[in-house]
Amino acid sequence: MSASIGVWLVGARGNVATTAMIGARAIAHGATDTTGMVTERAPCANLDLPEVDSLVFGGHDVQDGSVVETAERLAERNGIPDRATLDAVRDDLAVIDERIETGTARNCGQAVEELADGGTDESLSLRAIVGDIQDDYERFREDNDLDRVVVINVASSEPLPADPEKYDSIEAIERALDEDEPLPASSLYAYAALAGGHPFVNFTPNAANALGGLRELADREGVPHMGKDGKTGETLMKSTLAPMFAGRNLRVRSWEGHNILGNKDGEVLEDDANKAGKLASKGGVLDGILDEDLHNRVRIDYTPALGDWKTAWDDIRFRGFLDTDMKLQFTWEGSDSALAAPLVLDLARLLAFADEQGESGLQPQLASFFKAPLGVDEHGLSKQFGMLEEYVEVHVAQPTAAGMEDDD
Amino acid sequence: MSASIGVWLVGARGNVATTAMIGARAIAHGATDTTGMVTERAPCANLDLPEVDSLVFGGHDVQDGSVVETAERLAERNGIPDRATLDAVRDDLAVIDERIETGTARNCGQAVEELADGGTDESLSLRAIVGDIQDDYERFREDNDLDRVVVINVASSEPLPADPEKYDSIEAIERALDEDEPLPASSLYAYAALAGGHPFVNFTPNAANALGGLRELADREGVPHMGKDGKTGETLMKSTLAPMFAGRNLRVRSWEGHNILGNKDGEVLEDDANKAGKLASKGGVLDGILDEDLHNRVRIDYTPALGDWKTAWDDIRFRGFLDTDMKLQFTWEGSDSALAAPLVLDLARLLAFADEQGESGLQPQLASFFKAPLGVDEHGLSKQFGMLEEYVEVHVAQPTAAGMEDDD
Amino acid sequence: MSASIGVWLVGARGNVATTAMIGARAIAHGATDTTGMVTERAPCANLDLPEVDSLVFGGHDVQDGSVVETAERLAERNGIPDRATLDAVRDDLAVIDERIETGTARNCGQAVEELADGGTDESLSLRAIVGDIQDDYERFREDNDLDRVVVINVASSEPLPADPEKYDSIEAIERALDEDEPLPASSLYAYAALAGGHPFVNFTPNAANALGGLRELADREGVPHMGKDGKTGETLMKSTLAPMFAGRNLRVRSWEGHNILGNKDGEVLEDDANKAGKLASKGGVLDGILDEDLHNRVRIDYTPALGDWKTAWDDIRFRGFLDTDMKLQFTWEGSDSALAAPLVLDLARLLAFADEQGESGLQPQLASFFKAPLGVDEHGLSKQFGMLEEYVEVHVAQPTAAGMEDDD
Amino acid sequence: MSASIGVWLVGARGNVATTAMIGARAIAHGATDTTGMVTERAPCANLDLPEVDSLVFGGHDVQDGSVVETAERLAERNGIPDRATLDAVRDDLAVIDERIETGTARNCGQAVEELADGGTDESLSLRAIVGDIQDDYERFREDNDLDRVVVINVASSEPLPADPEKYDSIEAIERALDEDEPLPASSLYAYAALAGGHPFVNFTPNAANALGGLRELADREGVPHMGKDGKTGETLMKSTLAPMFAGRNLRVRSWEGHNILGNKDGEVLEDDANKAGKLASKGGVLDGILDEDLHNRVRIDYTPALGDWKTAWDDIRFRGFLDTDMKLQFTWEGSDSALAAPLVLDLARLLAFADEQGESGLQPQLASFFKAPLGVDEHGLSKQFGMLEEYVEVHVAQPTAAGMEDDD
Numbered sequence A, B, C, D: 001m002s003a004s005i006g007v008w009l010v011g012a013r014g015n016v017a018t019t020a021m022i023g024a025r026a027i028a029h030g031a032t033d034t035t036g037m038v039t040e041r042a043p044c045a046n047l048d049l050p051e052v053d054s055l056v057f058g059g060h061d062v063q064d065g066s067v068v069e070t071a072e073r074l075a076e077r078n079g080i081p082d083r084a085t086l087d088a089v090r091d092d093l094a095v096i097d098e099r100i101e102t103g104t105a106r107n108c109g110q111a112v113e114e115l116a117d118g119g120t121d122e123s124l125s126l127r128a129i130v131g132d133i134q135d136d137y138e139r140f141r142e143d144n145d146l147d148r149v150v151v152i153n154v155a156s157s158e159p160l161p162a163d164p165e166k167y168d169s170i171e172a173i174e175r176a177l178d179e180d181e182p183l184p185a186s187s188l189y190a191y192a193a194l195a196g197g198h199p200f201v202n203f204t205p206n207a208a209n210a211l212g213g214l215r216e217l218a219d220r221e222g223v224p225h226m227g228k229d230g231k232t233g234e235t236l237m238k239s240t241l242a243p244m245f246a247g248r249n250l251r252v253r254s255w256e257g258h259n260i261l262g263n264k265d266g267e268v269l270e271d272d273a274n275k276a277g278k279l280a281s282k283g284g285v286l287d288g289i290l291d292e293d294l295h296n297r298v299r300i301d302y303t304p305a306l307g308d309w310k311t312a313w314d315d316i317r318f319r320g321f322l323d324t325d326m327k328l329q330f331t332w333e334g335s336d337s338a339l340a341a342p343l344v345l346d347l348a349r350l351l352a353f354a355d356e357q358g359e360s361g362l363q364p365q366l367a368s369f370f371k372a373p374l375g376v377d378e379h380g381l382s383k384q385f386g387m388l389e390e391y392v393e394v395h396v397a398q399p400t401a402a403g404m405e406d407d408d
Ligand SMILES: NC(=O)c1ccc[n+]([C@@H]2O[C@H](COP(=O)([O-])OP(=O)(O)OC[C@H]3O[C@@H](n4cnc5c(N)ncnc54)[C@H](O)[C@@H]3O)[C@@H](O)[C@H]2O)c1
Pocket: A010, A011, A012, A013, A014, A015, A016, A017, A060, A061, A062, A063, A103, A104, A105, A106, A108, A112, A115, A154, A155, A156, A157, A185, A186, A203, A204, A205, A229, A230, A231, A232, A233, A263, A264, A265, A278, A336, A337, A339, A340
């Protein structure tokens, strides 16, 4: 794809955003390979996607600081990126830093409000905030001569709105904006994107584009969008393992998941209000695959010594033939950001592609990327991969004469 | 299905065979449910399969003793079955005991020859042995008025033949029988079954029907058959997890599997010759899914204190984005026999069904049941489940008027 | 020791008490051995302790039902005891059932009050309750011609008193009794025992004899006593491992302990008030051994599928030479009652012995049995074992001429 | 201690040696702290030991290359040391490199002989080799004005001698040297040290000073020495946990230890001959603590992806009260070199101290440092720590007037 694509990251100075940008630029400089990117292997590698090294980055954040500083801290604390990679991309990150604007922390809960520098200007109306966001998107597009801007939310976890059903129609959303109801920031970013025709991805557990009124908006505007909550670690494992138990008719009686992590995301999740959304999307993945009377608990605890290395310990008790009680336990240790970042790039590419193809509304072929895929009931990973395969089969680029010559 | 089906178990006094028979009879008496049986849930539950409680059992073994004794020992050592279940089926097992014949331990390696009571009569020609086996199958069918006999090999692991390619044609097999070449017992049972038109399943890692000449024989005789090596524990996990790593473009660099178990199978596997086949089928499951340069080691150790409870510890190191090294470790603790037994019943039912449908040769829809599915390259569990789903979709019984009334 | 010893168990129909009584009687009948009993190996085996088979049991509980019923349930759900052992002791348990009286659930928190049958008679004064308890102890002694009665609290976890320092003197305790202040039931049982000259052990995390005024009472009355909270699983591991890290100058930065269990104790601990005491004694064991700035979290979750099998998963991060971050993770799976019960018998024997020797007050030689050993700062298991060894060395029976002849 | 101490490391370009030297120099430069050093905390911190930053290093190796290169490789592959630390010590290491001599690989087994550069000059007599070694020690002492040289063997694992009892007397050793019998290199280094009056430590599983004749030599020459095989990971855990099971009278039935590692030591241990010694000292630690009929297996496998990070997985099955089978599993992940290196420094200091005190022969107070402590039956870690504590109590420096002034 030769179009020029911009990727606007909400939460741009966070770990996931920064790691995604480091990776894209490191790939551009040949300083790392594309391991971990779904779009770089079959089936997606056959699509005519925008090149990773051509992606242009910008974004919002609410904390001062810079992407370079976040990158330094990640290198220092977790060793990812390593020094050589960081050196290779430092200048590029500094350029990106110029394109990061101050966003809004409105209705993000106390934990986020506390970390937001400059606070949240309570005197601004939601309409004014949304207007500012839209201006930021537009300026990014214009300044960088972009054909398309994909907006991806990788900001901190917010509390879920108390009554999301309230916002089930475009009208309800518009009224909420007019009347300064407590719409969370993620939904303001989503509204601004969808209303402006920008494809939108919600990588967080936040409400964002999950509200019915925003889905309606996307359909009306003909914009592709998807979410929510990137599936990177324990939940990825769950969606992989649960179908095995189901397919073998083994009855899972209890699934205990205990996550410990030590990064900023973990710190924000210490706040029970902010954690609620995460627990909801993590827990839900077993629904529909396993028995309903399953004892299913997820714990997320903040353990500073771990830094960005999340450790999940899961204990699964299942009953088999002749009432035999058996068990599986696993320990997953991954760098959360290194797992999430390549998916952010994948989603940017796949959503730009969908937009180019004129698709609009929810994009179910992307279900495998999310803990709680909007509009998709299937939680089994392999079946979700199958949806992506089918999509690719339909959309795979017909090799042009020129393309074939290139292969020589 | 109203046909009367016989299930002939080679290794009938072993743990897997005994547990399968206990389970079938316990289900018949309402003493347990069908948890663990693949055929009792979607999609297979929609097929018109023979009822579990109508299956008639018989078999070969080379050790003295009885199914009742094995059942007592299992109850004593592993608590499976529990006492109440054992009491419910003891009489039925005693009846089955009457139908168990002495088989052959020819070319089964030293470990098996040592446990065979009465030894292996070295004076018998292979032709004579095969003839005896065929007579046993026939008598079983006649004595019990059976429409169909499915032969399932659940005997001990044998050493693999030194040069299996030698037996790539029916002619080679026939000559080997004529000249008393060292064909393993499993292949003698398989030959006798296929030549006699009996569907055959190899649940063990043994050569059995995997020899090219026997596959040819099955095709010629129009008999359905499948194998090899039931996929019940660690390998089930591997075939579940490996596609996740592949689909996410995560590069698995090392997969260490360490199995400890304490039952008779474990004791036989102490012998390196007998273990070789098991290691081959356990190791192979990652091929074609993961990188070829993967460090892939499987260990199986005999630890008496565990009894039939096998514990597998797997340590998986994978590399992700930005060269990040991450890991997954799991511990699986299952009763091997309780995992295998319901699959034996599933396979009996599905093979009887295939035979009734007039199918012949290898049955790829059964790939998900096996560590090394004959004739199938796909090792990913979900895709294998998909093959079974598709098969069922094609074969699902059209509801008859009577059937629909039953639903009222 | 030829004296006749009674063991009065508060919480007699609970899992720990019942398992202790099953074990003692099974040993008496030769139906099991003494594995798990500290007093049956060096060094204690050299003391002249009361014989296990001579112990006479009685106790209090607040739930209806019977020890036989608890034993049946344990056999059914956890397989411990097995059927044969249960059969061997059923009649003895029925006899013990006759000696179980209704105790008090006063100030035990909502969770316990809900399970207490008949409720707590709120009209009774604390003095009246204590009087009833004392009468029960006395009648038990008289009816059974006992030389000595050891009272052991194995009742459910209670909430800790809001302000335990208030009860730092005998006078404060007496006043609290007079004025019906909210002294917890455990302290009422302890008061009754100590005032009556009965050695007392608190195997629970409850306040019981830990209150300063009760310690004073024990000293004044010359009664030996000890507590609190039996050290059986995860905490046993902690007190074993922490000294290793300390001795090697490895800096433990984080110790996460996640316990799941499914028995009645677990159900009561679901109530945060009742859980607080348990968490306090579990957490405290690392104090004084490891760094003070250690991140030390303990979670206890109720997971019905586990029954009495508690699973603890601990994740320990430590820093070594050259700032190297390393880790240890363990999974402990034990039957809580089978771990606790033999210690109850050990404590009964050792406390009867101490009483016979004329010792009084806290018994520090018993520190190794407790999560929070009263009056002992040393939490390292080996050092605590050393205290027991030294005690035995001092007290070991001088072989008499007769005794020496026995050895021939 | 103001004496000037030299530390001669056999295997100086190996991981353990290099990490020890990096650490000592990093401490000298204030670039790291002394975490992981036993001598830097109670009780040893009270002894008047040589300062870490005053230790002078030299050594033997049989591979070309340099300590700086090893350090670079360690930083690259394992991240230990980190770049900043490496930069701080690089020049010091380069100076040390000047003091490294070519040693002997005689009778070290094929795996070591293959890695030795320049091969083993088979024409040299053992007497000539020993003479060269002694010259190297002496020149090191003289060139660096050292009061004392401690020789520490941290070379690769060798095969054990076929018949070690043969070398039970000084005479047998002398004859073996005269007649060029296959004494392993480790014993040549040990002989040269002890005969020359240099304290000697064997940190490897090799025979070295364990031979009876060399112990006699040390006694005759009045030289302190100790070994063998540093206790750093899984075995440290075993010697910590086994006394817990024993003290609680829990019967360990099976202890499976599965170690995977990916460094050079692991590569050498791939060779079964070289592995035998390691397995012997790893296995032996449970002897004398636990039941003799214990099923006790240790596996060590080479897994390149792990580098210097060793992972041990242990599965322990134990039986408790009422024949209850329970289990403990642990996973230990440590950097082998970072665990071993500080102990090498500790041993150098403690042995220099012992030598200064005029002690000779085996040094049992150092038992806690070794998997197979020479002359000590006690394998329990805490009791071994106790031996060190007692030693320190006896030897603790009486504060001199000068010393007290220093504290001001
Ligand atoms: N890392 C993973 O594996 C993973 C997986 C799924 C979902 N997520 C989600 O991704 C999000 C980002 O994770 P992270 O580890 O990068 O967290 P982070 O805390 O490092 O980064 C979040 C960034 O968002 C900024 N921010 C907060 N509120 C904002 C707002 N209203 N507008 C603009 N910026 C805002 C913060 O200042 C911070 O820089 C989280 O919601 C997390 O739950 C992460």
